[in-house]
Amino acid sequence: MDAAAARALVDRRRREIAERLADVDRRLVEVRAARGDWTDEEHDPEGFALTHEWSQAAGSRARFEGVLRELDAAAARIDDGGYGVCVVCGRPIPDAQLELQPERTRCVACVDRRRR
Template identity: 50%
Template structure:
């Protein structure tokens, strides 16, 4: 496998992982929403741990983050297919390999971020 094939395969795999994470979070949020319908609205005074409202807020935030990661993964694959992956659009220089390893969906180099 060439380096380019490995990079593309890695991006596609990361995209699949973001899809799986988003699907899991959507299922958890749906289950919590159904639970909220059957529970009383006054769960804020329950001394037995986290409230349904705070769980819902946390899951909604995590789901939004997973969806944003999916969009970033799609954009990275498009840049790769256009021959622009790993090139900073602001300065035109290659993004250092270490930066891409740390954040594969990175669009710009650290200096231009």
């Protein structure tokens, strides 16, 4: 894959993740507003649901921030010529896999070996 195509994939994925992160941030604002000054989860029937929703949204936020960091690293690999090369075995990562996950750093074989 050439650098321009790789950059386009990374940029598209960055926009997708940024949109999802903005949605999560909006949800966190909504939950924070719903919680207000509330502090008694044990006796408030809404307490558990709000705490659970907050926890899920905060977890999603952390995941999306992690993907953005991985995309930054992918952009750096494009610049230094290492994009699309498995960091474990050095073989090329198939373009189809990079199209699905532009931040990918391992080929399918190395991912499979790691899961075992």
